[in-house]
Amino acid sequence: MVQSETVDSAPKIEKPVILEFDHIGLAYQVDGSPRRIIDDISLNIAEGEFVSFVGPSGCGKTSILRMVSGLSPAPLGEIRVRGNKITQPLKNIGIAFQNPVLMPWRNTLDNVMLPLEVVEPYKQEIRNASRKAIHTRAAEELLATVGLKDFAKQYPWQLSGGMRQRASLCRALIHKPEILLLDEPFGALDAFTREEMWVMLQELWMHNRCTCILITHDLREAVFLSDTVYVMGPRPSSIVYKVDVNLPRPSTSDLLLSDEFNHVVADLRRHIHRN
Amino acid sequence: MDTLDRLEKFSRTKAASIVFPTVATVLLFVVWEIVVQVLKIPAYNLPAPSAIWQSTIAQSQALWENSMQTLLTTLAGFVLAIAAGVILGFMIGYSRLAYIVLYPLLVGFNTIPKVALVPLFALWFGVGTVPAILTAFLLAFFPIAVNVALGLDTVEPEMKDVMRSLGASQFEIFQKIGFPHVMPYIFASLKVAISLAFVGAVISETVASNKGIGYLIVTASSNFDVPLGFAGLMVLAIMGTALYGFFAAAEKYLIYWAR
Ligand SMILES: Nc1ncnc2c1ncn2[C@@H]1O[C@H](COP(=O)(O)OP(=O)(O)OP(=O)(O)O)[C@@H](O)[C@H]1O
Ligand SMILES: [Mg+2]
Numbered sequence: 006m007v008q009s010e011t012v013d014s015a016p017k018i019e020k021p022v023i024l025e026f027d028h029i030g031l032a033y034q035v036d037g038s039p040r041r042i043i044d045d046i047s048l049n050i051a052e053g054e055f056v057s058f059v060g061p062s063g064c065g066k067t068s069i070l071r072m073v074s075g076l077s078p079a080p081l082g083e084i085r086v087r088g089n090k091i092t093q094p095l096k097n098i099g100i101a102f103q104n105p106v107l108m109p110w111r112n113t114l115d116n117v118m119l120p121l122e123v124v125e126p127y128k129q130e131i132r133n134a135s136r137k138a139i140h141t142r143a144a145e146e147l148l149a150t151v152g153l154k155d156f157a158k159q160y161p162w163q164l165s166g167g168m169r170q171r172a173s174l175c176r177a178l179i180h181k182p183e184i185l186l187l188d189e190p191f192g193a194l195d196a197f198t199r200e201e202m203w204v205m206l207q208e209l210w211m212h213n214r215c216t217c218i219l220i221t222h223d224l225r226e227a228v229f230l231s232d233t234v235y236v237m238g239p240r241p242s243s244i245v246y247k248v249d250v251n252l253p254r255p256s257t258s259d260l261l262l263s264d265e266f267n268h269v270v271a272d273l274r275r276h277i278h279r280n
Numbered sequence: 281m282d283t284l285d286r287l288e289k290f291s292r293t294k295a296a297s298i299v300f301p302t303v304a305t306v307l308l309f310v311v312w313e314i315v316v317q318v319l320k321i322p323a324y325n326l327p328a329p330s331a332i333w334q335s336t337i338a339q340s341q342a343l344w345e346n347s348m349q350t351l352l353t354t355l356a357g358f359v360l361a362i363a364a365g366v367i368l369g370f371m372i373g374y375s376r377l378a379y380i381v382l383y384p385l386l387v388g389f390n391t392i393p394k395v396a397l398v399p400l401f402a403l404w405f406g407v408g409t410v411p412a413i414l415t416a417f418l419l420a421f422f423p424i425a426v427n428v429a430l431g432l433d434t435v436e437p438e439m440k441d442v443m444r445s446l447g448a449s450q451f452e453i454f455q456k457i458g459f460p461h462v463m464p465y466i467f468a469s470l471k472v473a474i475s476l477a478f479v480g481a482v483i484s485e486t487v488a489s490n491k492g493i494g495y496l497i498v499t500a501s502s503n504f505d506v507p508l509g510f511a512g513l514m515v516l517a518i519m520g521t522a523l524y525g526f527f528a529a530a531e532k533y534l535i536y537w538a539r
Contacts, residue, residue, distance in 0.1 A: 076441050096447030106438045110460045110537040119456070123446040160537050180446075 020051040023087060023184070023216050024073065030081035031068055041241035042068060045082075048235065048244065050218070055210060057219045057227035060237030061277065066220045067103060070186050073218060074100055086184075095184065097124060099177035099215075103188040105169040107161040113172050114157040117144050120180040127180060147175045150205050152198070166193040171202070178209060185210075185217040191226065200258055203229050207255055224277075228269045229256055236276045246276040327507040332514060335507035342496065347515050350481055350492040353409055354523070357416025358477040365421040365473070366466070369428020379429070390422045395483050402488035412484040412492060419480035420473040424466070431465030432458060464538050467531040474523045482516065493519075 031043040043065040050056050058066050071077040072084055075094040084091045099120070107116045121127035121140055131137040148157055151171040161169055174190050190206075191199045207230055210217055221227050227234045228250055236246035250269060252260060260266050290296050309329045315321070316328035323331050336343060368386075371378040394415055401411035435457055443453045485494025493512050500508040 074445050076444060094444045094447065098445055100442070100445045102438060102441070104438070106436065106442055108439065108457070108460070110463075119442075120446050122456070123443065123448045123452055176442075 020053055022049045023052040023054075024050040025085040025088075026050075026082070027085065028082035029069075029072060029079040029084060031065060031072075031079070032081070044241040044243040046242075046244055047082075048247075050216060050233075052216055053214045054233065055217045055219070055231045057221060057231040057234045058237060059221060059224060059227050059234060059273065059277065060242060061239055062222075064237045064240055064242040066237065067188055070100070070188050070218065070220060073184075074098060074186055097180070097182050098184040098186060099180065099182035100186045101170075101174045101177040101188060101190045103192070105161075105166075105173035107169055107172060107176075109161050112158050112160050113148065113153060113164065114141070114144055116161070116172055117148060117175045117179055119176060124180045144175070144179055147179060148172070150209075151175060151202065167195070167198065170194065174202075174206075178213075181213055181215070183215050185215045187217065187219045189220055189222065192222070199223075199226070200261065204256075204258065206230065211255060224270050224273045225261065225266075228252070228266060228273065229261065234273060236273060239278055245278075246273070248273060324504050324506050327510055331507045332510045335505075336511040336514070339508055339511065343493075343511060343515055346491060346493045346496045346512075347519060349409075350412075350478075350485065350494065350516075351519060353412040353485075353492065354416050354474075354478045354481040357413045357418075357481060358420055358474055360413070360417045361420035361424055361473055361477060362470070364417070365424025365469070366428055368421070368425040370432065372425065373429040373432030386422065386425065394418050394480060395487065398484050398487040401484070407488045407490060409489075409491070411488050412481045415484035416477040416480035420477035423469045423472045423476065427465040427469035428462060431462035435461050464531075464535045467527065467535055471524055471527045471531065474527055475520060478516075478520050478523060 026046050026048045029043065029046050030041070032039045032041045034040075046069075058069060060066055068077075072079040073091070073095075075091045078084075078092050086095060107113075108119070111119070118131075118140065121131050121144075127140065131140055145154070145157055148154055151174065153168060153171055153175070156164060156168060156172075161172075164172065170190060170193050174187070177185060177187065177190075191202050194202060203226060210230075217230075219227065219230060228248075231250055234248045234250060235244050236248075237243070238245040248269060252266060252269070291300065313329050316326060321328075327335070368382070372382055372386075373379075397418070398411055398415055401414050405411055405414070439457050439461075440453055443457060448456070481492065482494040485492035486498050489495045493516055497509050497512040500506070500512060
């Protein structure tokens, strides 16, 4: 594995490991013969770290997210969370799926508040009307930060694709999960809104200090937000490159124009190969 | 051309959905009345709307009592059909085993013309209310069961994933996803089922009953009281439309989110 030439002075090395990928692999049976999707990936993710995976379409990024979430545990090798092998869906994680899957019978606000009805301690708390009002206000504020203030009472079919994605991001964040999994959360947004969302997400992340795994096609997005960027190769994929980003935090949109930033992006770009 | 355009525009307004059907109904009766009067068709062949109306007034007591009987048997059969249909639908929708065992049986049973069963019911339970309720029930429960099963089967797996990743229990997944998802399917089937229950009740009354609008129509025509027979038909049309309209309105009100 190649390291980019950054000075490692950050204390993040000392943070305890929360997720361990131990030789994970994935293969599907296609027309009777096995097709290998993921070859062999081993890596560690520290508590509070922001990690991105980039790679060509179809290389298995969504699959990795499904393995980490425990929705489809790793068939080969294992992923451990705090030393425990993941065999069933993890609790207290937040996921924004590649398509937003909002519930059509709930308005935006109720969609965002869904996790509070299921996850403890919120589940108990929102039984109490005054506590619920506090959480409702928090949800409304969260919606406001992604620019959906005026759409809280709207139903999903009244929102645009990008708005639905932003609502789904809020749903992943509302219960302050300790692990946040984001699958191309800004794919449907225009460049400007997207950059606003980066700043917003970074603020939230620096505030909550959750561990975050981001999947993206946008190298600038990965560099802007992450501590570490992993580049996956073409199928059967493995990690072909790793970059430790050491840019000043909190990053502002000015950073996007700096040479430093564009250097890292260009370096990453050279290591992406299609199938 | 201009008036046509304006009519086209008006037809998209809300008022049009009341105005047009009313105008069409009134027009139908007016044409009917004129045709009967001009061609001097005798009342025992085709009574004019005015004659039907007179008969309705004269026999209002009998019409009322019999229509209440029909309404009651329809609703009784319908309620049974909802209970059985929902339970069966859930079994088929959630259990692969129940699906394999029960579905072919259900389909086979549904292809039997139910009117053929009425004489048997009369034999077992006697002529009257019970066969009518049973026939209404048998006609109505199939679409409910099928739609509930279909609804449960079409829940998006990704929506379940959202719930599973929050650590939701099976019951919570049903409560927050399965149940609301199935509601539109249930209501769509209720509209069909209530009409079928009504048809079932009336069929049974014409074959094996001494009460109900179906029975009234059969007796009226055997007495050559054709205007009364038509009055019975009118009552049936009004009741059927009202029952359908009730469930269509309930659907619109409760499933407001489905566009
Ligand atoms: N159920 C399945 N059966 C067979 N192959 C599958 C199945 N699910 C996924 N795959 C294959 O696994 C590979 C990885 O899929 P995955 O969704 O993880 O890709 P991805 O990296 O997220 O791509 P994208 O960037 O386009 O979202 C794909 O090539 C796909 O064909
Ligand atoms: Mg994907």
